[in-house]
Structures are given as structure tokens and as C-alpha cells.
Amino acid sequence: MSEQHTIHEKVKQRSYLNLQNARKSANKGRYDSDGTRSRIVREAKRRMDGKEPFGWQLDVGEALHLKLDTVLIAGTGSGKTLPFAIPPILGGKVLVISPLLSLQQNQVERFTKEGFKAVAVNSETWSPGLAQRLKAGYDQIIITSPEMCFTHEPFREILSSGDFSKDIVAIIIDECHVVEAWGEKFRTYYKAVGDLRAFFPIGTPILATTATLTPSAQQNLAKTLDIDLDNAFYLNLGNDRPNITYSVKVVKSAEDVEALKEFFNGPYDSREKIEQTVIFVDDHIFAQVVCREIRNWLPPDLRDTVCFFHAGRTKGSKRRVLKKVQSGYCRIMIATDAAGMGMDIPGITRVLQLGVTNSLSTWLQRAGRAGRKEGSQAQAVLLVEESVFHFVTASKNTEGLVPKKTVEPALREWIETQTCRRDKADEYFGNPPRTKRKENYFVFKETFLTTRNQRANWCFCLSAEALMPDTVLSKLATKARLRNVDDIRAEIGDTWALMRKHGDEALAVLRELDEKRLEDKVATTTANRELAKQKRAAEKAERLRLEAEEREKQKAEAKRKQEEVEARRAVLQKEVDRRVQAQIDALRRVTIAHPIPRSPPLSGSSIHNQSMQVPMVQTNLPYTLGSANNYICKILYFSI
Template sequence: MQNFFLSSLFPPSTTLTMARQPTASLHSQHRKVQCRRVLPSSFRDPTKNPETSRDSEPRRLNEEELAEVKKAMEAHFQDGRMPRDFQIDMVVAQEESRDAMCHAATGLGKTFIAAAPFLLERNKTRVTIMVSPLVALQNEMVETFKKEYGVTAIAINSSHGGCTYKVMKDIASGMYNIVLLSPEMLLTERFIRNVLRNKEFSARVYSVFIDEAHCISHWGESFRKQYGRLGMIRAFLPKGTPVTAVSASLTPRVARDVRGSLQFRDGYLFVNKGNNRSNVSLVVRSIHNKADSYTDLDFLIPDGTTQRLAIKKAWVYCDHIHDGSDIVDHLQDRLPPELHDAIRPYHATLEPDYREKCMRLFREGHIRVLICTDAAGMGCNVPDVDIVVQWKLTGKLSSFIQRAGRAARGPDRTGIAVLLAEPSAYTLDTSPPDEPAFDVNEASQDGATSQSGKKTKSKKTAKSKTSQAKKSRPQKPRLSKEVAEQHGRWRGQRDGKGDSVPSLSGAAVTTSPPEVHIQEDTEGTHALVQTSTCRRTVISSVFGNPTPVVTVPCCDICDPTLLDLTRPGKAKKTPRNPKAPEINPDPHIALSLRNWRSRIYERDYPGAFFGASSLLPDDAIDIIASLPLFTNKLIEAHLQNKWRYWTRYGEDLVQCVLHAVEESEGALVVSEGVHGDLESGPQIGQEPEPRTCEASDDRNIAQLNVSASASGARSSRSRQTELSKNPRPAKRRRANKRAQGDAIEGASVFELDTTTAESNATAHASGNVGRAGSEGQPAIQSAAAIPPIPNTVELVPMSYRVPVSHTQSFGYYSSYIPYDRPP
């Protein structure tokens, strides 16, 4: 690879002269090789090869040539419009072989700067290399160049088969005027060897055009490092080839980075029109409801919407795909089923065919709201977007400016850009590091008084290594709640309270808010959120914009009525998730749930690519089968917020569980004649009536003993697991003792086979009734000897499952099992 780039930097006709150290010094020090580039005469003197090289010094167009450029650009607009001054200046700079940079708002026609030179007859056979960051943007620009400007263009990316030999041959032969590709594709060995070093192609190169040039500074050092190496493209192009960089978010620092990376020559042109969108209003407010409820976005779907066109066209940007999926689900739930397709996700992980179709349907108006990431954040040109929403703060203000620029791009249209910020953004101290932080941890000392007038107490913490390490870490300073309120924390609520800005309304405040500073790393994102003055002023300060001229309501600070367009929905009262029970599933309940799951799967999802366990996970079955009580409310509390099929199958599942409980109850009942409920059974502390046990009782008890033995074994296994996880000897001994006790109880006390039941029947006939034991002793205790239930024991209906180890008898009390802990 190193040899390739060395050979690429020097043409084949270049000679290398090498000077070496004397032979005697080679053994005592490293050999030093000095290389000096000797270019052929045609490269040293542009006049000797004028067809393949440009002048090293930019030349100025005369009046006749300037008039020709303006006439060609004006002829393109047939609807009475005229080219903007900055567009003419940028095209003239390319004609003069001057490097140029343009900072202009989205929708002002920066793409026309790349296409306009090909309106001149002398440039019909030339080619421009255009670098674009996103595949979707490249494909869209190809269509724009063809349909709007009549310029041939091709995008080299994965959606079109990549960089094939046929594509490279067509490019080298001059079939296209504009070649769009990513910096990673441009700097590959394959493209450099077959295209850039092709003499026929090199002779036709007109310029290099860098779209979204701010990516060089934002991504060039970490995310996409090839952006930081774009300057090396000059080594493969004719001398004097101009480089043009355009963006809608160039801060002074970013502009310096771009010029240095692209190796701008002296005499370059810089046009700063600013990124102010005069036809787009700005609204910034806090997320007031619970973030994962997404009800703050309810203003996108009006209540009771039944018509597709009643939904305004909107783009919702979020930086995480899982947030986007949840937002899609929430907004679709606010619509009738036939309108669910009006809300669609759009991000880079989706198939290219889906994204292409999705964007087409969005343009046509069938899709009304797109939930997207940066895949549609830069350059996508849809003229009739009414609302753009940014969900949570972006890392840099440039990202929000780019996304807000998707709104109202068509002529004579107006739009609104909304930033929904996390509540924590209002308490971050933006003061520079060298200045003292305002009201940071002032109330953490003993007896300190907070701004709300309440006393606060400090908490004594143990001085451990962990706590010392945490104290040594630099923490972001935070402001008080009162200052956050002055910064607009409660503006834009559903009831309208807190919409006024204290600094504007004249309200008395105990402490004036600290000055808002523009942070370099975020480009002033928090300053935009916390400001109590016009938000466009902050943006102009960050990007050096000229004085803004606005044709719509400016922002929510200047015109608070804009907040009425973005009020949050009603907060959802989600119940707290109950504490998960100790996993000890009832085998009969678990088996019934698995059988129910299989029936539902075979009935509703025959031949599906997923299995029955995807319908109801085994973990959910274990939790439900381990509940201490089986009630509709308790089952719903455990499944409603976690099981996606609760709305559809929840009621059926509950009936399945209750039916299984009834079957288990039937196994525990000794005799149907004595089975009752709480009203007919004995009261607490009362002595039960004695009764005579029948032989059939033993068979029922035998059925019970099978499950009781299993319960004891399960308890033993769980404590054996506890034993294996316990490294301390004392706890190991206690856990081992408990495990052995459970095993003995399950094996000796509850085991009863058919032979013992028959012997008990004989014992009943002879009147010798006793407790189950060994050596042929009777298995059932005398009814008169059954102890009464103590007053402290609570009676629980048998429709609830309780541990068998808490059962006192299996006779009359089989329907009222004592339970020594609250359910």
C-alpha cells in the first residue's frame, strides 16, 4: 500500500535522485535517504501542456466572460427567478480556478453552484468530482442534476453496485459531468489507479466539490477519518484544479479546519450568507412528561384524527434507532389502524429499496411523518415539510441547524423547527472552566440554605477507594432549580403555566440568572436552550451570521404563542412494576401456560418464521407460575408493561391461569362434600368439627403428596443453588442444613404411595386412624387430635397457591390453608 501511494504521488515520468551517506558510516548509524522530486517539463511549465493543466495563479474573468456566465445562469431559470449573487460569485471563482468556500442556509441553492458551470458550452465535456457524505443524499442529487439542471451524473455507492470496472471505464471516458461519491470511495486504491491516474480523465477534471464540508472538521479525526485526508486529492489532479466547499453550518473554527485540511491556496473566496432561515420559526422547550412515554410528541397527531391529510408533514429526528421505533409505535397508536402506514421509520439500517420507496411515498404525501436519523439529516430536499422535530439534544448545534433546514424548502412556504430538550439541559452550567461555577453544590454543606429557603443536610458517606475515585472525577456543574426555571424549564407545558420569561415579563426573582456562555465543544447547544433572549441571536453569534431578517414569527421567546403549536399530550400514569417473585414455578401452572401458548401459536401463527416461545417467553411463564397469588390484577401488573401481546391475549391468558388453579385446587380437596369457601368454613380460632376420614381421602392425599414432594425437592434445589453461590463457611453450613431439611420434609413427610393409602383404608375400618409414618403405622391422624388453627394465622382461599410447607392438615382445612406471611 505504501509503494502504491508513493507511485501515485509521482507520475511515471518523474525521476528520483537519491543521495546516500558514505559507506563507512552505514555501520555506525542508520542509512539516510534523501528524495528529491524532479517533475517533467510539462508539469513544471503549464504553458507547455495547456490542455491538461491550469494556471498556478488564478486569473480574473473579463467583462465579456462575466456576462456570458450570468447569461447562462439566468437562462436556466424560466419562471422569472434570477440567480442569487453568491451563486454567481461561486461559479465565477470556479471559472477563475480559485478555491472557494460558501456558508449559506439550507434551501438557498448551493447545489446549483456545482451544476451551473456545465451550462456553459465550453464545459460540456468536463467533469466535477463531488464528495457527499450519505448514500441517500448522493442518489437524490443524481436525480436533481438530471431533472432540474440537465446535467449527467452518477453516484458510486453500494446501492448501485459499488465501484465496478465498467463504472470506472464510463467515468474515465467522459460519460458523466458530475461523479458523486464518499471520501472513502474516492481515496481507495482501486479508484485512484483506474480513474484519477487515467490521463484521459485527468485532462477533463474541472473542479472538486465538497458538499456538507463541515463533516471534515466534525468527522475527520474520529468517525470518518478519510474526511480529514481529502487534501491529498490535489496530488492526483492537474495543477490549479479549484476546490469548492459548501455547508450550512460553518462556525469560524470549523471554517479554519476545512481550509487547512483542503489546503486552500492564497486568494481563495469565502462567501458567508449565514444559515438563518427567514421562513422557519424556532421553538425550544423541555420534555415535560416521562421521556419513554413520548407523549410530548402528541402535537404531531391531533386528537381524533381520522383523515390522512389532517396530519401535517413532519420529520422527527432522534439519535437512537430504538427511540425511533418506540416513537413510531406511540404515534401509530394515536391513529386508527387504516392510517398506521402514515407513520414510518427511516434510518440507515433499513434496506435501500425500502428507503427509496419510503422517500417517494413521503414526497407524494401518502406517508405524513418520518421518524429518522441522520440518514435524512443532510441535503434531502422535500419542499413541503411543515414541521421538523429534534427529539433530545444533539451533540453539536450544527446538527440541529442541518435538520431544522429540512423545513419549508419550497418557495413561499413557512415551517417550524422544534427542539425538545431533556430537563437536565436547563441546569447545566455553561460558564467557562476558568470561571467559578454558579450555585454548584452550595447547598451540600451542613446548615446551608438553598435558594428555595429550605435547609439541607449533608449525607455522611464512607471514605472508601471507590468514593475517593468518584470525588476525583471532574463532574459537570449544575445550576439550581430556580435558575433552571428562569432559563425556561417550565415553558411550553400543557396548561400554559410558566410560558412567560422572567427577564421579559418583569417578574421579581431572588437571583438573576447567570450569563449564558457558548461552549466550544457543543457549539452553543445549551446556550440555545437556556437563553432568555432571541434564539436567533445565539445562532448568529455561533456561526457569525449577518443580521437576520425574519418573515415569520421568530422564536418562542419573541412570540410565545408558538408554544401553542407544540403542547405536550396528557401524561400517562403508568403503574410501578411490581417486584418480581422468587422464581419457583408451579409445574401445573407452567405446563398449562405452555400448552396455551402452543394452541395460540398453532391457531394464529401457523407456519410463522418464529417459534411459540416468541409469543410468550419462558421467563414470563416462570414469573407467572411463581406468583404467591393468582389474581387478574397481579398478573396484569407483571405482564401489561412488558408483554407486547397483553392487549390481544391478556384476558385469555388470565382465564387459562385461573382454570389451571381450579384444577390444582381440585387435586387438593379431600372430599367435595366438605369443600367450601371462607363464608362456610371455620372462623379464626374456632375449634373444627371432628369428622370421619374415608378411604377415598387417602387417594386424594396421595395425589397431593406427589406435588408436595416435588415442591420440597424444588425448595431443596433452590437452596443448593444458594449454597453454591455462598463463599462464606458459616452461611454455607446454614444453607446446607436448610436444604437437607427441605429434602427430608419432601421425602418422608409428604411421600405417600398407593400401598400406604390402602393400609390407611384398613386402618379406618378398624378405627385405628393415625399419622403417616414408617413401620406400617397409620397415615392419617385422628380427627380429634387435629390442632386448632392459631389466631395469628391468616386464612387464604384455596384459589391462591401457597407453599405446601405452610400446610397444617389435609382434612377439613384443605380449603383454608394457613399462611403465615402476607400475600
């Protein structure tokens, strides 16, 4: 067992020990866990067309019922929302903090369909009638935002009132990864959601749910929400979506609409033949541009199958668009992040992201809109612009090459990896080890059937099919959560006659196969990491070589330019010297030939007598040279 697997098992054991201790201390030791869970199961099946909750959903709901703070990490579409309804099933009310208006409305419609009294409280729905409805205590599930709780005075007064707050048995922070992602700058009131405890009775638990939360973010979240993880119920199921195939495609830019054309080649003669797709972009106007372009690619009678969805649309138009998409009337929806979290539309089988997102978490959240129908297969394609892979020379203060486009390191690693992208996501989010039992099906079948047929007391009386029907074999080989005979019975009922006798043996064979596969995976991962390390070293060496060559080229170019400047300067200096000398010689000749007259000295003076005897030769050479200098300076100025 790997170190990561060991850590996850210890955390899981601690969480379930906390749950068991809460059961023992509840109601002075008279709490009936089995009876409570049976009640939840009956009510859930009645409301959800006979669908039975998973065991982990019951665990989360029971933890809330027993006033345990809870953190739940599970993949998109896994069923994280069902535990929200368990406190209302048991007679309480919950306050749900949800980040998007569209998600709030989607959740209200879902809970209402299941027979719960739910309401969204936001800027679009607020009215005096809604205030009276809240004061009357009509609703079981109140869905709102941090801003409404802290800044909307009428709603804040209702929250603070004892008549309202005494009925709230749990606070639920949905999509809790945004507490850290948005709380610093974008929506700062998310940083204060832990203060919501002050509105409600002491001991009111918090449930924080998400699909994408890194280990460091988990610690920050626990601090913000004042959750003691050592005494809470913490359940990390991982966020892998095995029914979604991920891929990356390089495009010219994030505005390269033509790159989408290959996904809608057709031909289409009916709307049902258009694969239901969500295309994510990051701008309202661009969403409408893409919508218009794709409509032009389709036959005129099918152009209304394309729609766009963003926060800038009116409340009514957003509701109409979502209904058309949910019904299957609209087959292609171009959306911004307004549809990036929690949107539950079962028919979507493909997600396209045009341009890289700001983080790996955002991309996996958007990709998770696909494949939400049970048993469906889906694909998620990240269309990455070329600039992500281009490097440019760093700034003047920094040497070397840097990426032309800045991308979150985890997302860049996910995009560029040559190994399994699921493993990269597991490593980044700290997911528990995945048990791929489906891959072991035929190995298990061969191993177990060979073993059982070798036993004399089996072979003389029963066939292999009688010992273990293929339907049972398939369940055991594909359901990793089956750990004991009771789990097998809960999954398949009493359809296997030899379950008591050979169930543990079958599970032992599976555990052995799982452990072998895990060992192989660890070895493969280690080898891949070593190859990746070698590749990074080679890439670094190549990058350093290119940087050195670039520096040498820059030095050579700088030297060449300097030599050109020096040569030009020498030529100019030579020309200046020549012209100065020529000017001086010319001035001397002119001065000697035409002396400047002087005022005659006074008659009778010695100077007069001398001047009468000696011819005077005098020049104004200093003045003339000064003028020459000015002239030369002008020549230099206009020459340069």
C-alpha cells in the first residue's frame, strides 16, 4: 500500500470514528442510527423515483444530523447535493450558500421537483412577499449568497431573528473552493462565510462541498469556516470522472472560432443528431459571436438549436434558455462561467473550452458539466491557443526565455504531460488512489473461476455459472466499494446463493488484484516521473543552450553596432578636423592680406613714432577661431 493510500485510509478511519462517537453520545446514548438511516432511505426513494442513496450520502447526512462539521469532496455529478436534503427529511431546515444565480435557480427547481419547499433568495427574487414567506417559516431549503446574508439589511434582519434561526439545523457551503479562489479580490464576503455561525444556535454544523479542492486549500478552508478537521467528518472520494474522456487540441488563439467547425461537420437533418454540447468562453460578447457563427454552419431550420448563456442576460431569458437545453430542444449552448459550476443537465455529452482557463480547478469544473446522465460516456476538449507553447525573451532585468502566455503551473503540467492526465489531477488535488476494478474484470474472472473449479467439492456438483453467475461476477469486479459480504448483499440482494460461503474469498481475490494493480501503478508512476524528470532536465539543458546562443547573438550584435558607431564617429571626427584646419588656414590668409585698421596713436607719443616706423601685422584670430568653432559645431549637429 502506497504512502498516499495509507494517509487517506487513516483520515477516513478517523472520520468514521468521529461519526461513531457522535452516534454513541447522541440522545444520551439512545440514538438509533439504523432507524434514522432507514427513514432517510425510505423517504429518499419515495421522492427520487425509487433511487436509493449511496452509503456515503447517508453518512454525510447523518453526520450533519449529529451536528458534526463536515467536508465532502466528490466528483462533479456524483450526488453531492442529495445530503443537502437529508436534514429536511429529518424535520430541519438548511441554509445553502451557492455562488451563482443560475445554480441557485437550478437547485430550487430540483428540490421542488423532489417535493421539498425550496426558495432562492437573491437580488432578482427579493420582494416583500418573499420576506413574509421567510418570516412565516414556509421553506425547508433556503438558497442564497454571502452578499445577501451580510449586506442586504431586510434579509439580514430575518436571519438574525430567533424565530427564523432556531429552525436552521445546518449551514451548507456549496462549491466551497470559491471561498479561497474568490474571497481575496473578486467576492470578498466569501472570506467571511464562517461568521454565518453567529446568526444561528451554537453547535449548528457546516457542510462544505466541492469537487476541486487542493490539500493546501482544504486547510485554508477549514480555518475560514472554523472547522476542526480532527473532530469533523471529512470524506474525500476524489474528483475523477471515469466516464469523461479528456483531450487537448491546439488552436491559433482563444478567438479562433473556426477551430470549432470540425466538431459540427454534420450533415444534420434533425436536431437529435446534433450532439448536445456546451462551449465555454470567457467573454459575454464573444459568446454571442460564437453563437452567431455556429448558427451559420447549420441548416436554416436547425439554427435555433444554438443558444448562448451568460450573466448579462435577463432572469427570464436565462430561465428559458436553460429549459430549452434541459429539454433537449437546444443542442449547443455557448456559455461563460455562469454555467461553469453545479449546472445539472443530464443530456450533455460534450464540453469544449475555447482558450485555456485561469486554473485546473476551473477547467475540471466546466468539463464536469458533461456526462451527468447515469451510464453515459462523454468527452471534454480543451482548445489551447498556440501562444501557450511559445517562449519569448525575458525582460531587460531578467535573463532567459519565459512563456508568452502565463498559465497556472498545475494546468500547464496537465496540458503538457506525456503521461496520464488523470494522474496529474490526482496528484494536484490529493485524490485518494483510484481502484480500477473494471480493468481487472477478466483477470478476476479467470483467476477466481480457475481457483473454484480446481476444488473437487465444487466441480462434481456445480458448474462455474452456478457457483458465481456472471451478473454477480460483473458487480464484484466493477464495484470497488464492496468490502465485505454485507456490502455484496446490499448491492445484489440475495441473487447469489453461495454468497455467505464464498463472498469473502471472492473479495480476497479482488483485493489481491487491486494491490497488484496498485503496485504496478506505483512502479509505472515512478518510472514516468523519472522519465518526466529526465525530460525536464533535457528541456532545461536545451533551454539554457538556446538562451546562451541568444545571449551570444545579442552580444555579437551589440559589438557590431558599437563598431559601426565608432567607425562613423572616427570618419566624422576626421572630417571635422579637416574642415577646421581648412577654415583656420583660410582665415589666416585673409587676415594677413587685409589687416584690420587701428586708431592711430596720439601724435608725439612713443607709440606713434614706433607705428610710423614699423608696419603693423595683427589679426583677430581668437575671435575668428571662436566663430569657426560655432560653425563646426553646426556642421557636426546636422551631420549626426
